[in-house]
Amino acid sequence: MDEHALQRRAIDSASLRELYTRLDMRSFLRALDGAATSAAPATATAAVSTAPPPGTDPLERHYALITDWTVLLGWCERLARAPLFAFDTETTGLDYMQAQIVGVSFCVEPGRGAYVPLAHSYAGAPEQLDRQRVLEALRPLLEDPAHAKVGAHMKFDMHVLANHGITLRGQRYDTMLESYVLNSTATRHDMDSMAEKYLGLRTIHFEDVAGKGAKQLSFDQVSVATAAEYAAEDADVTLRLHQALWPQLEALPALARLYQEIEQPLVPVLQRMERGGVLIDRAMLQRQSLELAARMRELIAAAQRAAGQEFNVESPKQLQQILFEKLQIPVLRKTPTGQPSTAEDVLEELAVEHELPRLILDYRLLAKLRSTYTEKLPEQIDAHTGRVHTSYHQAVAATGRLSSTDPNLQNIPIRSPEGRRIRQAFIAPPGHLLLAADYSQIELRIMAHLSGDAGLLRAFATDQDIHQATAAEVFGVAPDQVSADQRRSAKAINFGLIYGMSAFGLARQLGIERGAAAQYVELYFARYPGVRAYMDATRERARRDGYVETVYGRRLYLPEINSRNRQLQQYAERSAINAPMQGTAADIIKRAMLGVDAWCQEPGVAARLIMQVHDELVLEVREDYLATAGERVRALMVAAAQLRVPLSVEVGHGRNWDEAH
DNA sequence: GTGGCGTCC
DNA sequence: CAGAGGGACGCCACT
Numbered sequence: 040m041d042e043h044a045l046q047r048r049a050i051d052s053a054s055l056r057e058l059y060t061r062l063d064m065r066s067f068l069r070a071l072d073g074a075a076t077s078a079a080p081a082t083a084t085a086a087v088s089t090a091p092p093p094g095t096d097p098l099e100r101h102y103a104l105i106t107d108w109t110v111l112l113g114w115c116e117r118l119a120r121a122p123l124f125a126f127d128t129e130t131t132g133l134d135y136m137q138a139q140i141v142g143v144s145f146c147v148e149p150g151r152g153a154y155v156p157l158a159h160s161y162a163g164a165p166e167q168l169d170r171q172r173v174l175e176a177l178r179p180l181l182e183d184p185a186h187a188k189v190g191a192h193m194k195f196d197m198h199v200l201a202n203h204g205i206t207l208r209g210q211r212y213d214t215m216l217e218s219y220v221l222n223s224t225a226t227r228h229d230m231d232s233m234a235e236k237y238l239g240l241r242t243i244h245f246e247d248v249a250g251k252g253a254k255q256l257s258f259d260q261v262s263v264a265t266a267a268e269y270a271a272e273d274a275d276v277t278l279r280l281h282q283a284l285w286p287q288l289e290a291l292p293a294l295a296r297l298y299q300e301i302e303q304p305l306v307p308v309l310q311r312m313e314r315g316g317v318l319i320d321r322a323m324l325q326r327q328s329l330e331l332a333a334r335m336r337e338l339i340a341a342a343q344r345a346a347g348q349e350f351n352v353e354s355p356k357q358l359q360q361i362l363f364e365k366l367q368i369p370v371l372r373k374t375p376t377g378q379p380s381t382a383e384d385v386l387e388e389l390a391v392e393h394e395l396p397r398l399i400l401d402y403r404l405l406a407k408l409r410s411t412y413t414e415k416l417p418e419q420i421d422a423h424t425g426r427v428h429t430s431y432h433q434a435v436a437a438t439g440r441l442s443s444t445d446p447n448l449q450n451i452p453i454r455s456p457e458g459r460r461i462r463q464a465f466i467a468p469p470g471h472l473l474l475a476a477d478y479s480q481i482e483l484r485i486m487a488h489l490s491g492d493a494g495l496l497r498a499f500a501t502d503q504d505i506h507q508a509t510a511a512e513v514f515g516v517a518p519d520q521v522s523a524d525q526r527r528s529a530k531a532i533n534f535g536l537i538y539g540m541s542a543f544g545l546a547r548q549l550g551i552e553r554g555a556a557a558q559y560v561e562l563y564f565a566r567y568p569g570v571r572a573y574m575d576a577t578r579e580r581a582r583r584d585g586y587v588e589t590v591y592g593r594r595l596y597l598p599e600i601n602s603r604n605r606q607l608q609q610y611a612e613r614s615a616i617n618a619p620m621q622g623t624a625a626d627i628i629k630r631a632m633l634g635v636d637a638w639c640q641e642p643g644v645a646a647r648l649i650m651q652v653h654d655e656l657v658l659e660v661r662e663d664y665l666a667t668a669g670e671r672v673r674a675l676m677v678a679a680a681q682l683r684v685p686l687s688v689e690v691g692h693g694r695n696w697d698e699a700h
Numbered sequence: 701g702t703g704g705c706g707t708c709c
Numbered sequence: 710c711a712g713a714g715g716g717a718c719g720c721c722a723c724t
Contacts, residue, residue, distance in 0.1 A: 354722055355704055374704065382705065407706055410720055436716060440709085447718045450708035458707080482709090538714040548714085606712070617715035621709090625716095653709045653716085 096240055098150035102271035104263065105155040106167060111176065114145060114153055118180055121147040123187045123211065125278035128196045129258045129270050131158075135198035135313070136421050136428050140170060141258045143177070144270040146278045152271030156263045165263055174203050187211035189281045191230045191273070194433070197310045210306060214277055217284040219434035220298045221291075222596055228434040234276050237283045242276055243269045293592025301591070301629050302433065308636040308648070309431045309441075315659075316426030317448065317649050320464040320695075321417045327460060328413040331405045338402040345395040352402050355381050361395070368393055384547075404455060412452065412461045419446045431651070438618045439593050439625035440653060449652045451696075465696035471659050472692050474646070475699035476672045478654040479687040480505055481627065482537050482620045488590070488682040489619060492569025499684035506530040512566040513559060532563055536570065537620055539613030574616055581615035589622040590680070624654060627686070631679035632656065635672055646672075657696065665692055 105111045118124045125146040130138035141159060146152040157170040180186050182205060189212040190196055197207045215228040218237075226236045234240040248269045249256045258266065288295045342352050346365070350357045355378075362368045363379045368389055370379040383403075386396040419427050432442045443449040451465070452458025467473045483505055487495035498508040503518070510521040510529035521529075531548050534540075540548075546556035564571040581587050586596040595618040600611040632648065635656060639647050645661035646668040656676070660668040669690045676688045693699040 351722080353720095356722075376703070378704085380704085403706075407720075411707070411718095415719090432717095438716060440716060442717050444718065447708085450706090450718065452707060454707085535714070538716095540714045541712090543713045545714090609713075613715065621716060624709095655709085 100272075100275065101151050102267060102275070103151075103153040104267040104271075105153050106165065108168065111155060111168060111173065115176060115180065117147060118145060119186065123147075123189055123278075123281075125152075125274040125281070126181075126188045126190050126193075126196065127270060127273045127277060128199050129266065130199050131257050131259055133195075135195055135430070136202070136423070138195075138199045138202065140174070140199055140203055142266060142270055143173075144274040146271070146274035149275060149279045149282065152275040154267040154270040154274075156266060158259050159261070159263050159266065160259045161262070167263070171203070174200075174205055178205055182206050182208050184208040189214065189277060191215055191277045191280075194306050194310050194313075197307065198314065201310075201314065210303070212281050212285065213303065213306065214280040214284060215434050216298065216302045216306075217281065217288060220294050220302055220593070221284060221287055222594070223434075223437045223439070224596060230273060230276060230280070233280050238276065238279055240276065243272055245269075291592075293588075294594065297591055297593055297626070301626065301633070304633055305433065305629055308632050309433065311636065312648050312650070313428055313430060315647055315649055316421065316424055316428040317657075318426050318466050318468055318659075319416055319420055320466050321420060323464045324413045324417050324461070327464075328409055331409040331413060331457075335402060335405050335409065338398055338405070342395060342398040342402060345398060352399060353406060358399065362389070366393070366395065368396075404457065408452060408457055408461065416446055416461075416464070429650075436625075437595055437614075439589065439622040439629075441625070441629075441651060448650050453700075459697050462697035462700075463695045467659050467694060471661055472665055472694060473649075473696055473699045474658045474660045474665065474668055474672065474690065474692045475696065476656050476658075476669075476676055476688050476690045478624070478628065478676065479689055481624045481654050481686065483533055484682065484684045484686065485590070485620045485623045485627075486537065486570065486573075487684045489623075490567075490569045490573035491683065492567045492573070494567050495570065496684055502685075502687065506533060509533055509563070513562045528559060532559055536563075536574075537617060539616035577615055577619065578612055581611070587615045587618050589619055589626050590682070591623065591626040593622050593626060595622065627680045628654060628656070628676075631676040634675040634679060638671060638675060644668075657699070660692070 103110065103114070105114065127144045128140050129142040129144070130140055132138050140157060142154055142156045144152060144154045155173060156165075156167045157173055159165075159167060181188075181200065186209045188207075188210050190210060191213065192215045193207070193210045193213050197210070200207045214230065214233060218226060218228040218233050226232050231242050231244050234242045246255075248261050248265050249258065261269075288298055339352055343349050346361045348361070348365075350361060352358070358381050359379050362381065363370055371385050371388060372380045372382070374380045374382075381399070383400065386400050389396040390400065416427065421428055427446055427448075429443045429448045430445050432444065435442045441449075452461050465473070480499075483495075484499055487499050494512065498505055506526050506529045507518055507521050509532065510516075510525040511518040513529060513532070514521070514525050516525070528549055531545060535545050535548065542557035542560050543553055545560065546553040549556065577587060581597050581600045585598060585600065586594045588594045595614065597611040597615055599607040600615060602608040602611065628651065632651060635658070636648055638644060639658075645664040646658050648656060649659050650657035656672065658668060658672060669692065673688045673690050677686045680686060691699045
């Protein structure tokens with residue numbers, strides 16, 4: 040640690056002392072004076088020693104259960120002096136908007152941790168320190184970015200602290216993200232899995248202390264003694280995991296940079312987006328639900344007439360029986376388990392000759408919209424804020440993308456007219472508008488960058504319609520002579536390339552002969568030879584190195600790339616082709632989010648980020664600020680990467696998300 | 701819990 | 710020859 044940092048900590052300790060004087064914590068001041076003569080923390084009376092699980096943990100554990108001010112404030116002092124401490128909260132639940140703090144735990148040195156119970160509330164629970172007073176005592180530590188913390192999935196801790204009026208800062212490391220950046224697929228990134236993989240430790244799991252199923256206790260019902268073991272261990276193991284993982288990251292400078300410059304700074308950005316939420320027009324969705332239900336009833340009646348019997352139109356099994364046995368319609372494709380498929384493209388083809396498949400297709404579209412969106416979204420509106428608050432997951436997708444759950448805001452319909460109406464229910468509050476900004480063809484631009492193919496680079500440099508340009512090359516016509524069908528084929532080729540698709544897949548997609556599809560692909564590679572060379576080189580590198588990487592150095596390991604199982608090996612090859620493009624796009628939009636969020640935080644900026652959908656950012660903007668925001672967001676997104684081709688961003692706005700496109 | 705399907709990028 | 714499109718999440722039926 041440099042001298043400046045040391046000095047800053049000394050000042051912080053002094054200001055802590057001032058704060059505690061103001062709070063009239065005389066016992067703490069006595070503890071501080073005592074602590075000054077002794078390096079050891081005051082854990083005496085409440086100390087709990089834990090024997091390590093036999094043969095697994097080389098460290099002797101000393102976990103403190105803190106129930107009096109003297110001991111707590113001794114720990115505060117110790118945390119204030121520590122260059123880094125692990126921090127964890129225990130809560131009443133996982134819903135980050137509702138969760139209340141039940142206790143907090145710390146660790147500054149492996150094997151030594153502390154738990155402060157604050158709101159255990161079962162019959163006979165021991166007296167505990169007052170929650171709000173404890174949080175006030177911790178506030179200067181928690182809110183000061185100079186006091187570095189390590190945690191496990193600290194975005195959640197940020198939320199629950201926010202529920203108690205505290206803004207967590209100084210989150211320097213997060214073991215979940217360290218593990219994810221190091222290897223997105225080697226393990227799950229929860230503490231229990233990581234402790235086993237990286238430390239060889241079997242930790243106490245939540246289910247061990249709270250049970251599972253319907254009888255699971257909320258944490259405030261767990262005994263204080265049990266909770267202390269569990270929670271202090273969490274903080275202890277978090278610190279140990281960090282000490283194991285960080286050196287591994289530092290040994291790979293590109294990954295350490297990715298971590299420090301993108302993933303870790305993104306945490307507070309995502310936290311603000313989640314907490315801000317998105318406004319939903321509940322009444323509009325409820326009206327749509329009723330309309331959909333009426334149309335579904337009609338379709339069920341028609342389908343049962345066509346089938347000549349009653350059946351559950353939502354059961355693929357019953358549908359198979361009726362289509363392929365009763366009605367003797369030919370089986371076009373089977374599922375991986377050998378059952379006749381009733382998937383959309385199959386039914387689409389059967390619908391040419393038969394009535395029932397079309398009715399099923401129509402029914403499925405409406406049923407999907409109703410069950411997943413118009414019925415569910417209103418249920419997920421937070422009663423206090425009147426908005427939906429998704430969770431963005433930062434350590435799930437192997438390629439570096441985010442994912443979204445509860446609700447998933449990254450798969451809201453857009454293709455069908457009925458689907459688009461759902462987007463009309465995503466609205467801006469009075470006096471505001473939604474602004475949507477999409478990267479245009481970002482993955483193909485990245486392919487141009489990575490491959491360096493001259494033709495592709497030229498097409499993007501001159502800002503051509505890329506599918507039209509591809510069609511012109513492949514079919515040998517002037518760009519303005521490209522037919523709609525040729526453009527559609529070229530688009531399928533372009534997307535197929537990004538996904539590592541075969542001629543067979545392209546043929547199926549376009550409904551043409553396999554030979555014709557193979558010819559298209561051959562023509563494509565003849566016109567864009569750099570792309571073929573890049574694909575070959577990427578597969579070769581993956582085989583040699585066992586991983587592929589993005590422009591920013593993010594790695595995706597592909598252990599099955601050399602598998603003798605051909606299916607696994609080919610799957611790995613397709614991932615090798617796709618991951619650098621999908622992953623680089625993820626890196627770029629994350630960089631853009633950092634820029635856009637930083638701008639949004641500036642004084643006077645009347646815009647905030649509310650959603651991310653892989654290549655799109657959505658903001659809520661005060662009406663009078665729209666023009667400023669539109670140009671600023673575009674500029675920040677374009678500037679998020681400097682590739683060999685320019686990035687292009689389309690910006691739109693409206694009273695709802697549908698209009699904004 | 702798994703399989704089939706369908707929504708998004 | 711067989712299988713032959715990347716990454717997610719969530720609903721329903723069924724076991």
